[in-house]
Amino acid sequence: MERDDIIEYSLHAHHSEEDGKKIRKKIFFVTALLSIITALEVAMGIIWGKAHIDVDGGGWLTIKLAFIVLTLVKAGYIIMVFMHLGDERKGLRYMILVPYVIFIAYLFFILYEEAVFVQFIKDAFAWVWS
Numbered sequence: 001m002e003r004d005d006i007i008e009y010s011l012h013a014h015h016s017e018e019d020g021k022k023i024r025k026k027i028f029f030v031t032a033l034l035s036i037i038t039a040l041e042v043a044m045g046i047i048w049g050k051a052h053i054d055v056d057g058g059g060w061l062t063i064k065l066a067f068i069v070l071t072l073v074k075a076g077y078i079i080m081v082f083m084h085l086g087d088e089r090k091g092l093r094y095m096i097l098v099p100y101v102i103f104i105a106y107l108f109f110i111l112y113e114e115a116v117f118v119q120f121i122k123d124a125f126a127w128v129w130s
Helices: 015-046 056-083 090-124
Strands: none
Touching: 015 056, 056 090
């Protein structure tokens, strides 16, 4: 018995060889770019681990910020390519991405405020810990 409710989309994909080359080139580029960023993150973790950098200084903060930026670049690129958001109109892209950017900024704000509050409590009650 043959079902008529299943549509086989692969039979309707009529790509020329030029289109196939463009698609494969884009796949190789995306794979290479994400692999390079990941290798860079791993190399940074191996070379500049906590053992090699003053944890209390600005060097460790720079490394952490570099990890965050590289991770956000990878996440944004994955969203744009694999979730096909890069093919959409600019307005739709902004409508989807801007709330996430605002949410991440809000999380950083909360982190900062809590860190300042914890330091305030430590300073206010220093006599307890001394």
